[in-house]
Amino acid sequence: MRHTLRETWSGLRRNLAMTVAVVVTMAVSLSLFGLGLLTSMEVDLVKGRWYDKIEISVFLCIKTTTGGMCEDGKGATDAQRDAIQAALQGNPEVAQVFYESKEAAFEEFQRVFKDSPILGSRTADEMQDSFRVKLINPENYQGVVSEASGLQGVQNVQDLQSLFEPLFKWLNGLQWATIGMSVLLLLAAGLQIANTIRMAAFTRRREIGIMRLVGASNLYILLPFLLESLVAGLIGVLVSGITVAAGYLFIIERNAKTSIRTLPWIDWTHVTTAILAMAAVGIALAIIPTLLATRKYLRI
Amino acid sequence: MFEDVTKFYPGQSRPALRNINLEIAKGEFVFLVGQSGSGKSTFLRLILREYRPTKGTLYVAGKNLGTLNQWKVPALRRQIGTVFQDFRLLPGKTVYENVAFALQVIGKPTKEIRQVVPETLETVGLTGKEDRLNEELSGGEQQRVAIARAFVNRPQILIADEPTGNLDPETSVGIMKLLDRINRTGTTVIMATHDSSIVDQMRRRVLELRDGELVRDQSKGVYGA
Secondary structure, eight states: OHHHHHHHHHHHHHHHHHHHHHHHHHHHHHHHHHHHHHHHHHHHHHHHHHHOOOOEEEEETTTTTOTTTTTTTTOOOOOHHHHHHHHHHHTTTTTEEEEOHHHHHHHHHHHHTSSSSGGGGGGGGGGGOOOEEEEEEETTTTTHHHHHHHSSTTEEEEESSHHHHHHHHHHHHHHHHHHHHHHHHHHHHHHHHHHHHHHHHHHHHHHHHHHHTTTOOHHHHHHHHHHHHHHHHHHHHHHHHHHHHHHIHHHHHHIIHHHHHTTTTHHHHHHHHHHHHHHHHHHHHHHHHHHHHHHHHOOO | EEEEEEEOOTOOOOOOOEEEEOOOOOOEEEEEEOOOSSSHHHHHHHHTTTOOOOOOOOEETTETTTTGGGGHHHHTTTEEEEEEETTTOOSSSSSHHHHHHHHHTOOHHHHHHHHHHHHHHHHHOOOTTTTTTTGOOHHHHHHHHHHHHHHHHHOOOEEETTTTSOOOOHHHHHHHHHHHHHEEEEEEEEEEEEHHHHHHHHHHHHEEEETEEEEEEEEOOSSSS
């Protein structure tokens, strides 16, 4: 065991420059990887929160409304309303349809604006009947929206999804960009480790040859190399873990959470998960290239 | 030991060894002679299980090498000591360290190493030179270190591939005396050599290979038949 540790230490010292390079690449790529993971967790969180609330509102015509599929000066007839309801319920993308009468809408209006001067500005007759539609998958809203806007007696279709879509697109892009970059960098880190170990094994090929000759086990021969790359990998994991945790603490915990309260934010459990994933990737990235690089020297 | 063993190297139509049948008893001293390329090295490497025979079966130390598990190969090699023409010592290490290395890497406890290494160095006649770097030693002394390293684990078999190839005749005699002494402890010695005077002097069993075939197996033989 002492021999193994001594060999590991001398290997690390001999390749100090390469070891530092491995640690730096590892730290940067794992940090990016963690950032990508956290971004995607945040996006999921935001999506989950908003999708619960997102519904499509189908407003029906009244006498004073124009535009849409309204006939000027006429409200939607009962027959039209039933037809709209039937059409919405028949759509396979629709999970649930609620009907909100203008009276109910007026009550809601009164409740929401009860301390506001605009309370007296409306009467129940000026409110619109509407259908609130919940979708099975909120991302597939377009079919329902276009079908509903084409029905007789529908004045307007509002959907929140189209409002959020640009934001989600942007966040998705960010997430894939960070993950893509981190994968490239992780690849570079893996190749760097393979190269370092290959060189280390080459400089010690005499010793390895003798070890094999006198019957040292493969694990014994491999162990110094494995420990060498594991040490470099673990330092990389440590540095990137601290970076990600510190980034979370200063950017989100101390800043964003207080200044943007309307959004749900990731918390420490998400950060812990991300760091564990980074550690797993970091360790795999240390071990696998080492095994591949030393295979040639261990063939019996 | 060898039962109808044939070895082809990939991409070569002529076998390196062809239909070798022989048995080497425990404690024997055997010379393996023949020109370069006659198959001596292949013969030795088959015993070390560096290669597997293409055909036939080979038993070493009671084990069938054809069916021996990959992970049991190190255990096999612990029962075989090997010495080469070019010594293959570790530069920058002392005599003691070079010999102790062979025990360290198979996980022997330090206490045992401290006891066995000086004993072995005494056997090969290097007492007093433990702390010398092997670069400072003469060729004969370096070969003694290599023999000490091969013998320190008390193997059943000692393989020597032209151990006197780089040494002058006088030094060679000393090395041969040492190998003979090791043989007398019950260790089987298999030695490949070109050195006719040594073979003629020792009068031991001689195996001659020519173009991969065993052409002579003679007890108390000489170099040229």
